[in-house]
Amino acid sequence: MHSEAAFGATWGVVPPGAAPTAPPATTSRTGRRPRSVIRPGRRAEVVDLRGERRPPGPTELRFPAGDLVVVSGLPGSGKSTLMHRLVPSLDGRGGAVHRIDSQDVRERWERGRLRRLPYGLYRPLVRAAHYLALGRALRSGDSVVVHDCGTLAWVRRWIARSALRGGRGAHLVLLDVAPEVALSGQESRGRGVSGYAFARHRGAVGRLVGDAESARLPEGFCSAVLLDRRAAGALETVTFH
Secondary structure, eight states: OOOSOOOTTSTTEEOTTOSSOOOOSOOOTTSOOOOOEEOTTTSOSEEEOOOTTSOOOOSEEEEOTTOEEEEEEOTTSSHHHHHHHHOOSBOTTSOBEEEEOHHHHHHHHHTTTTTTSOHHHHHHHHHHHHHHHHHHHHHHTSEEEEEEOSSOHHHHHHHHHHHHHHTOOEEEEEEOOOHHHHHHHHHHHTOOOOHHHHHHHHHHHHHHHHHHHTTOOOTTOOEEEEEOHHHHHHOOEEEEO
């Protein structure tokens, strides 16, 4: 993983300390601090919000309504938590926002009739149900946020093609956390992956992060946002307008 960004001279990347300007730290008439908004892709292809020495980052990521957002990172890095905490059910126009997370599908099946069976036995069924739900969401024309493990490039290509056909944007949100932090996250939720699988995830996510740092986005994607745990914790919402 890449703990600090050092890309001040890299074209298309907003480095730490030079992210899009946030609103002034004033309070509104209601006494609430106004949200600091980042619109990925508007001023730079890549926005890097990592770095412990920086002041608290933006509190809202705002995408155009109907766009597709892929949230990627190591197992245990906090992707599902981020999606459950930040992604609304409706966009700014009242349209649906689809949150597609394979973990949600797994938990539904585990509460059903198959809960007493080892997960490995019905894992293919969970995967099939997940991709069927993703296909329906992509065909709907609504805003979509997708959980991505990082190792399945064909899923990102599928999403990028769907965005292109619909005249929509595809965006990448990358959670860049240390491997030991991700392993701790797996332990806390009581679910982990094998050492071999985790190594594959580390390689795949590391390549995604490295490419984003060099402003090389997956084909068909128009923006990427790099987050560490601190920046992810500062976010209050992801919106579509």
